[in-house]
Amino acid sequence: MSPLERLTDRVRAQLPGAAVITDPSRLRTYECDGLSHYRATPALVVLPEDVDQLAAVVGACAELGVPYVARGSGTGLSGGALPHTEGVLVVTSRMRSVREVRPEDQRAVVEPGVINLDVTRAATPHGYYYAPDPSSQQVCSIGGNVAENSGGAHCLKYGFTTNHVTGVEMVSPDGEVVRLGGDAPDAPGYDLLGAVVGSEGTLGVVTEVTVRLTRLPEHVVTVLAGFDSTDRAGAAVSAIIGAGIVPAAIEMMDALAIEAAEAAVHCEYPEGAGAVLVIELDGSQAEVEAEYDDVVQLCEKSAAFEIRTAVDPTERALIWKGRKSAFAAVGRISPDYIVQDGVIPRTALPEVLGRIAALSEESGVRVANVFHAGDGNLHPLVLFDDAVEGAGDAAEEVSRAILDLCIEHGGSITGEHGVGADKAAHMPKMFAADDLDTMQLVRCAFDPAHVSNPGKVFPTPRLCGEVPGRRKGAHPLQEAGLAEVF
Amino acid sequence: MGDAALTAEVDGVAVGEVATPCSTDEVAATLRGAAGGGRSVVVQGGGTKRTWAMPPRSADLLLDLSGMDRVVEHAAGDLIVTAQAGTPLAAVQEHVAAAGQRLLVDETIPGSTVGGVLATNASGPARLLAGTMRDLLIGVTMVRADGVVARAGGKVVKNVAGYDVGKLLVGSYGTLAVVTEATFRLHPVPPVRRWLTVPFGSATEAQRLVQDVLAAQVVPAALEVAVDGDARSVTLLLEGRGAGVDGRAQAAAGLLPGATSTEERPDGWGRYPWDPSATGDDRAVALKLTFRLSALADVLEAAADLAVRGSAGAGVLYASMSGDEPAAVAPVLTRLREVCGRHGGAVVVLDAPAAVKRTVDVWGPVPALDLMRRVKDEFDPDRRLAPGRFVGGI
Numbered sequence: 118m119s120p121l122e123r124l125t126d127r128v129r130a131q132l133p134g135a136a137v138i139t140d141p142s143r144l145r146t147y148e149c150d151g152l153s154h155y156r157a158t159p160a161l162v163v164l165p166e167d168v169d170q171l172a173a174v175v176g177a178c179a180e181l182g183v184p185y186v187a188r189g190s191g192t193g194l195s196g197g198a199l200p201h202t203e204g205v206l207v208v209t210s211r212m213r214s215v216r217e218v219r220p221e222d223q224r225a226v227v228e229p230g231v232i233n234l235d236v237t238r239a240a241t242p243h244g245y246y247y248a249p250d251p252s253s254q255q256v257c258s259i260g261g262n263v264a265e266n267s268g269g270a271h272c273l274k275y276g277f278t279t280n281h282v283t284g285v286e287m288v289s290p291d292g293e294v295v296r297l298g299g300d301a302p303d304a305p306g307y308d309l310l311g312a313v314v315g316s317e318g319t320l321g322v323v324t325e326v327t328v329r330l331t332r333l334p335e336h337v338v339t340v341l342a343g344f345d346s347t348d349r350a351g352a353a354v355s356a357i358i359g360a361g362i363v364p365a366a367i368e369m370m371d372a373l374a375i376e377a378a379e380a381a382v383h384c385e386y387p388e389g390a391g392a393v394l395v396i397e398l399d400g401s402q403a404e405v406e407a408e409y410d411d412v413v414q415l416c417e418k419s420a421a422f423e424i425r426t427a428v429d430p431t432e433r434a435l436i437w438k439g440r441k442s443a444f445a446a447v448g449r450i451s452p453d454y455i456v457q458d459g460v461i462p463r464t465a466l467p468e469v470l471g472r473i474a475a476l477s478e479e480s481g482v483r484v485a486n487v488f489h490a491g492d493g494n495l496h497p498l499v500l501f502d503d504a505v506e507g508a509g510d511a512a513e514e515v516s517r518a519i520l521d522l523c524i525e526h527g528g529s530i531t532g533e534h535g536v537g538a539d540k541a542a543h544m545p546k547m548f549a550a551d552d553l554d555t556m557q558l559v560r561c562a563f564d565p566a567h568v569s570n571p572g573k574v575f576p577t578p579r580l581c582g583e584v585p586g587r588r589k590g591a592h593p594l595q596e597a598g599l600a601e602v603f
Numbered sequence: 604m605g606d607a608a609l610t611a612e613v614d615g616v617a618v619g620e621v622a623t624p625c626s627t628d629e630v631a632a633t634l635r636g637a638a639g640g641g642r643s644v645v646v647q648g649g650g651t652k653r654t655w656a657m658p659p660r661s662a663d664l665l666l667d668l669s670g671m672d673r674v675v676e677h678a679a680g681d682l683i684v685t686a687q688a689g690t691p692l693a694a695v696q697e698h699v700a701a702a703g704q705r706l707l708v709d710e711t712i713p714g715s716t717v718g719g720v721l722a723t724n725a726s727g728p729a730r731l732l733a734g735t736m737r738d739l740l741i742g743v744t745m746v747r748a749d750g751v752v753a754r755a756g757g758k759v760v761k762n763v764a765g766y767d768v769g770k771l772l773v774g775s776y777g778t779l780a781v782v783t784e785a786t787f788r789l790h791p792v793p794p795v796r797r798w799l800t801v802p803f804g805s806a807t808e809a810q811r812l813v814q815d816v817l818a819a820q821v822v823p824a825a826l827e828v829a830v831d832g833d834a835r836s837v838t839l840l841l842e843g844r845g846a847g848v849d850g851r852a853q854a855a856a857g858l859l860p861g862a863t864s865t866e867e868r869p870d871g872w873g874r875y876p877w878d879p880s881a882t883g884d885d886r887a888v889a890l891k892l893t894f895r896l897s898a899l900a901d902v903l904e905a906a907a908d909l910a911v912r913g914s915a916g917a918g919v920l921y922a923s924m925s926g927d928e929p930a931a932v933a934p935v936l937t938r939l940r941e942v943c944g945r946h947g948g949a950v951v952v953l954d955a956p957a958a959v960k961r962t963v964d965v966w967g968p969v970p971a972l973d974l975m976r977r978v979k980d981e982f983d984p985d986r987r988l989a990p991g992r993f994v995g996g997i
Contacts, residue, residue: 221814221897222947244818266763279767280738295971300947301893301918303724303735303774306969306994307978311737311770315763335820355680361703361791401820403850404843411844460759464680492761493681529762536764547764548754555745555753555780556766558981562974574765 120181121160121203127181128163128205131173136211138162147206150191150198151253155538159186159200164208168286168294168324174207175322175569176292184571187322189230189258193265194456195537197317197573204571207322209260215239216325223330224283224300229260229323233267236328245330248275251533252441263323266315268533270366270440271397273491275331277533279314284327287313290320290564300327312559317535318570320563334399337365338409339433342394342416343387343423347371347486350392351466353419354490357396358463360415362408367491368395368440371470374447374485374498375439381446384439387423394421394490395440397433443487444498451483451500453509455516459523460532463493472522473497482508482515494532495523521546536574544576554579613645614658615957618665625670627744627752627783634781635750637664643987644748646777648689648716651879652723654886655954656776657965660991666781668718674698675784676758683741683758685786688718704789707733709873718782724774727873728825728840731916733790736773742786743769748983753780760788771978778993779982793842796824798869799855800838801862806903812837813899813915815858821851826916830903831876837915838869876910877923887923888932889954892939894918898946905942909935918948926956933963940967969994 118126129137138144139161148156165171178185184204191198200206213230220243225236233254236247250269251257257267263285268277275281284298297310304310313320344350350369357364370378372391378384386393396412398405409426416424427433439446447454461469470486477484485498497519501512520530520543530536530543544553553575561581563569571578612618619642624630637644642663647653649669668689675685679702686695692710695717699705708720709727719725726735733739742756745768755768772782803809809828816826816839825840839855839862841848856862877887890909894902896918903911906922913920924935932955939950952965969975972995979986979997991997 219895219897220818222895223817224895266767268761268763272761276734276738277761277763279770280734289974295974297971300895301943301949302730303726303891303893303919304970305949305951305966306972307775307779307975308724308737308770308773309971309974309978311767311773315767332817332820332822358682359680361793363791401822401847401851401854404822404847407844407846460761462678462681462683462759464678489761493759494761527758529757529759529764531764532759532761533763540764544765547757551751551753552755553765555747555751556755556768559766559768559771559978562977562981 120183124177124181124183124205125161127177128161128174132163132165132170136164136166136170147188147200147208150188150193150196152194152196152537152539155196155199157200157202159206160203162206162208164211166211168288171207171322171324172288172292172294174205175288175290178205178568179291179566182566182568184568186570187260187264187318189261190232190256192253192257193261193535193537194458195531195535195539197265197535197537197570198261199538201571209258209322212324218243220245220330222300224327225330226325226327227259228325229258229263231259233257233259233262240330241333244333246333247281247328248331249278249281259326259328260323263314263326264316264318265533265535270368270489273367273489274363274365279311281329282310282314282326283329285310285313285323286325287321287323290566290569294324298327317537317574319560319574321569336402336405337397337399337433338405339427339436340396340412340416341386341425341427341436342396342421343390344393344419344421345391347392347470348467349420350394351470351490353394353416353421354466355464356415356419357412358491360411362411364396364412364491365399366395366397367489369393369486369488369490370440370443371486373483374443374487377446377450377485378439378443380449382438382442384435386439395436440487447485447498447500451502453501453503455499455512457495457497457499457516457519458531458534459495459520459528461493461495461523461526461528463491465526466490466493469495469522469526473519476515476518480511480515482511484515492532493528495519538573541574541576544574613662613665614654616658616662619663621665621667623667623670627746630666630746630781630783631750631752633664633666634746634748637987638749641985641987643990645989646722646781648719649691649714651712651714652719652725655723656992657960658957658992659989668783669716671783677702679704682789683760683786684789685742685758685784686717687784688716688782690717691715692717692720699789700792703792705792706739706787707790708736708739711873711875712879717785721773721782721785722775722777726919728827728914730914730919731826732824737770739787740769740773740785741788743772743782744784745772745780745782747780748985748988756786758786776993777989778979778997779988795843795845795848796866797841797848797852798838798865799841799852799859799862800836800869801859802836804835806900809835809837809903809915810900812859816855817896817916819854819858821855823916826914828899828903828911828913828915828920829871829876830911871912875921875923876912884926884956884958886926886954886956888926888952888959890922890939891951891953892920892922892943893948894943894946895948901942901946905939926959929956929958929962932959936963944968966994
């Protein structure tokens with residue numbers, strides 16, 4: 118019997134029948150996450166209902182040397198939840214209860230399969246919400262958010278998942294259930310929680326998450342400002358930040374992105390705009406009103422030709438509609454597209470946008486720009502038609518060149534989508550070999566056998582145990598688990 | 604060489620030799636040498652928290668980073684600063700203040716360096732608004748125990764490429780690697796800062812005041828509680844634009860009746876409730892208490908005889924008691940650990956006279972200790988970096 122067959126037998130004995138999927142046609146429905154051009158059918162899918170079942174599966178994987186990949190809602194955009202063809206896909210979607218909402222402690226305790234927006238829904242009656250708001254928040258899971266350290270439009274002011282998770286219960290790659298952090302901050306010892314959040318499922322699977330709840334703001338104002346160029350819009354962003362204002366969000370869209378959004382959702386953004394900014398201010402009424410006057414003035418000084426202000430939820434939703442639909446809307450003007458996720462220092466925005474425009478012109482590949490302008494997180498949408506021979510390759514090349522631009526300007530290859538399977542090969546451009554080696558010391562501490570989401574994040578795995586003076590031996594099984602899918 | 608009188612010992616442990624490297628490369632060369640000789644290494648910046656936690660088992664080499672005191676880069680438009688580890692926090696603040704910016708962490712002990720605050724994850728009132736070093740650090744240069752130089756994170760705030768090794772180093776007391784440079788996100792200095800202070804009677808009343816402020820819409824920048832004998836107060840800090848602070852102060856006045864208001868930083872703001880300049884047996888027993896927010900009254904009751912100050916709005920308090928009678932400390936510690944533990948937190952002895960450290964468990968119960976030991980084994984397999992200083996004898 119192969120290790121996988123033995124594993125399947127063990128799992129069947131320990132989990133309810135419906136929680137174990139081996140039927141090939143059903144397995145195929147799990148072949149990709151949100152980055153759908155990477156596909157791999159898992160050998161086995163399990164849907165545990167509680168921590169004991171999940172620990173039993175991971176424990177069996179550890180013992181038999183079978184790789185596993187954890188997955189929440191499967192909305193990730195870097196192939197982080199791409200299955201392993203000879204491994205198990207552990208799906209947390211049946212672990213979706215909101216266990217506790219405690220406004221007096223500003224905490225909620227949820228299972229990993231709980232949908233991001235459902236945490237806010239549970240907290241809203243108490244006057245609180247869960248701040249990280251990735252654009253997929255209606256479908257993405259908290260477990261996935263923890264794995265990816267998800268951000269969102271409002272992380273400029275409020276930070277990322279890592280700033281809002283105070284504790285987890287997790288199953289480590291050897292099948293042990295451990296607790297990191299809790300209700301209180303600053304747990305004694307190493308901040309393992311800080312390492313686990315954003316580790317893309319390579320250090321274990323979280324089975325319960327304690328999150329910080331944030332007081333709902335008293336007042337929210339959303340401003341839509343039209344400019345004739347991205348340079349002018351960029352100048353307005355610099356002026357706002359330079360004035361000491363930290364808005365909840367500052368988003369920018371360029372002409373092509375606006376055109377796509379108009380075609381899809383008729384958001385009626387200012388006509389003829391070369392760029393729009395969506396600026397959101399939130400907080401106490403008195404503070405927001407004071408900041409609002411300054412923001413309008415600074416936009417006008419940067420030659421905004423039209424400024425609209427929304428104070429009620431319906432008007433605000435109208436402004437956000439164009440921005441939030443941008444990715445999908447691009448489908449209206451192009452049959453295929455690549456969403457890129459690079460980061461640059463915000464002050465390099467004009468220079469980098471100019472270079473992207475030049476890249477686009479030279480290659481004939483259209484690029485629509487949508488981004489979190491406040492923190493320099495670019496989401497260029499590289500458009501192509503896969504039916505045209507070579508178009509996909511040309512788009513890939515432009516997409517790669519944009520990442521190189523980000524690195525060249527001291528930025529990052531990913532601001533919120535993660536490295537996953539997609540960008541592992543880019544990691545050596547951003548980090549030296551010793552940097553990657555050091556990161557993998559953490560991996561070796563948690564998962565020396567490389568069974569937890571192998572092949573992701575790092576281009577070449579560190580052979581744990583190769584350092585002179587180490588006490589552990591090498592693990593021959595890991596080689597099998599390391600087989601690259603791509 | 605550093606000041607011989609200061610560096611001859613670390614918390615009672617004799618130092619073999621002192622090195623004062625001035626660059627990451629020099630630190631790397633020194634650590635390679637120490638690795639070759641199998642020597643233990645203890646790192647120090649300003650030395651203000653040198654005796655915190657357990658004394659090291661040995662200190663063959665004291666790495667004095669006070670010569671690495673340069674602000675390497677301040678990109679004002681990008682709201683980031685990079686400084687060498689030995690740079691005094693005050694020097695960083697002065698540098699970035701020229702652009703109307705600040706590194707949003709308190710100098711809880713005068714003379715603290717960037718690296719020292721990072722290594723101990725020391726924090727003050729500002730943590731309510733911006734968290735601690737763990738939340739402000741975006742990039743780090745470190746030298747490993749084997750002398751290898753490595754970097755993690757970067758120069759942009761939003762970045763999920765690779766593991767967040769920086770977070771592991773924050774609060775690791777120099778037991779994983781030597782941080783030589785760090786990059787932080789900055790925040791704007793607000794035009795107006797206003798402190799509202801109100802005395803309270805019972806612990807229950809303090810909790811009610813704190814909960815009322817948190818539940819209101821005044822957006823506190825800090826929410827502190829202080830107990831020193833009969834002087835007991837809650838202080839709310841409001842920051843922002845003039846008109847905004849006025850509006851919020853008005854709302855807050857209704858919650859904190861009789862509060863006094865000032866735009867001058869109150870005495871002792873952001874400082875610990877003990878004298879950090881005391882040394883040896885003169886040191887107080889310095890405690891850090893954490894708990895869930897709704898447990899403030901229980902924790903204040905349990906610490907009734909102690910001097911207390913801290914971030915009531917974040918669930919972190921500092922407390923001190925005399926260390927003159929070591930035998931008297933253990934029962935207090937046990938009582939506080941029972942209460943904080945029951946309320947989702949912990950109690951750590953940050954510093955104390957040697958006789959106290961010998962008789963109590965400085966770190967208390969630490970979950971996931973096995974994983975922590977495995978991390979230590981990977982980073983420092985020969986256990987030469989500040990051996991014994993950290994949790995579980997790490």
